[in-house]
Amino acid sequence: MARYHPTEDWLVGYANDAIDQPTAVLIATHLTFCPECRKAVRDFEEIGGALLDVIDVDPADAQKSSNPKEPAATSHDIMMAADDAPADLPRGTMDEIAPRPLLRYVFNRLGTTDLNALPWKFYGPGVQRAVLLKTADGGALKLLRARPGAVFPHHGHGSEELTVVLKGAYRDETGRYDVGDMQCISETMQHQPIIENGGECIALAVSEKPTIPTGFVARLFQRVTGV
Amino acid sequence: MKNGLIVISPGPNERGQLALPVTTRARYCDQKNSSGCISRRRSPVFRVRVKKGAGVQTAPGSTDPALTQRPGKALHRRSDIRTKLLLRVKSTRCEQAFNRLYEYYSPRLCAYLRQKGAPDRISQEVMQDVMARVWEKAAQFDPRYANASTWVFTIARNRFVDILRKEQRSFIDPDDPLLVGGDCVTADENLAKADNRRELSEAIHSLPEPQAEVLSLVYLNGLKQREAAEKLDIPLNTVKSRLRLALEKLRTVMENN
Numbered sequence: 450m451a452r453y454h455p456t457e458d459w460l461v462g463y464a465n466d467a468i469d470q471p472t473a474v475l476i477a478t479h480l481t482f483c484p485e486c487r488k489a490v491r492d493f494e495e496i497g498g499a500l501l502d503v504i505d506v507d508p509a510d511a512q513k514s515s516n517p518k519e520p521a522a523t524s525h526d527i528m529m530a531a532d533d534a535p536a537d538l539p540r541g542t543m544d545e546i547a548p549r550p551l552l553r554y555v556f557n558r559l560g561t562t563d564l565n566a567l568p569w570k571f572y573g574p575g576v577q578r579a580v581l582l583k584t585a586d587g588g589a590l591k592l593l594r595a596r597p598g599a600v601f602p603h604h605g606h607g608s609e610e611l612t613v614v615l616k617g618a619y620r621d622e623t624g625r626y627d628v629g630d631m632q633c634i635s636e637t638m639q640h641q642p643i644i645e646n647g648g649e650c651i652a653l654a655v656s657e658k659p660t661i662p663t664g665f666v667a668r669l670f671q672r673v674t675g676v
Numbered sequence: 677m678k679n680g681l682i683v684i685s686p687g688p689n690e691r692g693q694l695a696l697p698v699t700t701r702a703r704y705c706d707q708k709n710s711s712g713c714i715s716r717r718r719s720p721v722f723r724v725r726v727k728k729g730a731g732v733q734t735a736p737g738s739t740d741p742a743l744t745q746r747p748g749k750a751l752h753r754r755s756d757i758r759t760k761l762l763l764r765v766k767s768t769r770c771e772q773a774f775n776r777l778y779e780y781y782s783p784r785l786c787a788y789l790r791q792k793g794a795p796d797r798i799s800q801e802v803m804q805d806v807m808a809r810v811w812e813k814a815a816q817f818d819p820r821y822a823n824a825s826t827w828v829f830t831i832a833r834n835r836f837v838d839i840l841r842k843e844q845r846s847f848i849d850p851d852d853p854l855l856v857g858g859d860c861v862t863a864d865e866n867l868a869k870a871d872n873r874r875e876l877s878e879a880i881h882s883l884p885e886p887q888a889e890v891l892s893l894v895y896l897n898g899l900k901q902r903e904a905a906e907k908l909d910i911p912l913n914t915v916k917s918r919l920r921l922a923l924e925k926l927r928t929v930m931e932n933n
Contacts, residue, residue, distance in 0.1 A: 450857070457920060457923060458901050458916060458919065461894060461919070461923065462900065465894065466834075466836060466837050466845070466898065467898040467900055468900070470841075470843045470846070473845070477848055480848050481848055481849075482854070482856045484856060487848065489927075492926075492930055493923070494826055494830055495826045495930065496876070496891075496895070496926050497826065497830075497833070498822070498823060498825035498827070498828070498829040498830075499826075499877050499880055500829075500880065500891075500895050500896060501781075501788055501828065502784070503877050503881070504788055504791075506783040506784055508783070510786040511779065511782070511783045544853075548848075549847075549849035549852045549854075550847065550849070553844070554846065557844070629856065
């Protein structure tokens with residue numbers, strides 16, 4: 450059971466669709482591991498329903514129903530919009546660690562559910578990174594994979610960064626993060642994650658802006674890897 | 677695009693008829709207030725018994741047999757009128773019941789979609805698409821998990837993502853082998869909570885205006901907290917604490933602890 454959770458605003462954003470898709474994938478990943486946060490999302494959806502009841506209404510919008518069996522919507526956008534039933538996912542090595550929302554996203558974007566087929570790149574001694582999505586601002590949704598005992602370069606973040614552990618565990622100055630745990634790292638925080646011994650650690654992370662290396666070695670490292 | 681005005685609409689009258697809400701604005705805020713305003717008026721006849729439920733919108737098309745079972749009688753009695761109408765649509769495909777739901781939700785959905793930023797023409801079409809789905813998917817509605825308004829809200833939210841953002845919503849999959857903890861809510865548990873759950877809408881109305889304002893911007897306009905802070909010209913931490921306080925109050929009402 451997850452012990453570290455997103456703050457409420459992320460869950461409200463998820464319940465209201467007020468967050469971008471990569472972040473929603475990450476939140477949904479944590480939610481798969483966390484019944485407590487799923488309950489919170491249900492409560493927020495219920496508040497949404499209550500707000501729908503009291504929302505200010507324009508009388509001009511009131512209209513009688515058309516035949517409910519034939520929706521009047523014919524716009525191309527609506528017809529092309531994704532239908533509800535998701536396609537089946539092929540089995541792959543990601544099945545063991547990736548909740549369905551993540552699996553589906555990876556398959557849709559990269560056409561694979563095989564962990565080893567992802568675009569892994571060197572990210573430091575004992576650490577690899579696979580970018581799933583890169584944004585114009587330099588932000589990214591990425592998978593990080595590190596061997597036991599690996600130490601990340603000390604760094605800060607240009608924006609908030611969210612991380613969910615999928616396998617293994619890591620520690621930093623704030624605590625120990627295990628499978629399902631989600632860490633919100635603020636813009637101003639600098640930290641140095643250290644992977645626990647006992648197995649590799651795989652985590653999903655999303656940020657709006659690139660990380661900021663602190664210290665000469667880390668800055669050099671960033672120039673080398675283009676992080 | 678309208679600012680986040682929340683005005684209480686009259687609820688169902690004694691005969692259970694859903695009169696269309698008469699939008700009479702109570703007070704307009706001072707034009708100098710650049711943030712827009714929330715105008716609230718307590719209506720003496722407004723009583724909505726919000727059905728307590730665990731209303732997560734999980735992967736659609738779920739074939740859980742619980743979804744097609746008739747709810748218990750006691751549960752049905754406690755439901756609000758819209759939930760009762762929806763149950764009638766579910767069990768008998770009653771078009772009259774659906775028409776009444778359409779009359780109630782169509783202007784509300786238009787307002788909601790508009791506040792989320794959909795252009796007028798599109799919000800009309802998306803609203804009709806949502807109501808068509810309400811009709812098509814009524815068989816999947818389970819009142820143990822959500823009342824009608826929560827259910828309609830989640831459908832509208834999902835279609836907004838599908839159509840206007842052209843993305844796929846990241847659903848939690850109830851069949852996910854990695855899922856921790858079930859979502860089972862027994863009918864008895866829900867009945868107990870239904871007793872405790874009172875007038876969530878009343879609680880919304882009794883929120884202090886600064887909190888209601890932030891809630892409206894985040895929920896109805898879909899602003900991130902940072903964007904709400906910019907719009908209101910107040911510090912981000914103020915927005916965060918107002919939202920937190922508002923949500924705490926509302927969740928307390930839902931739990932009745």
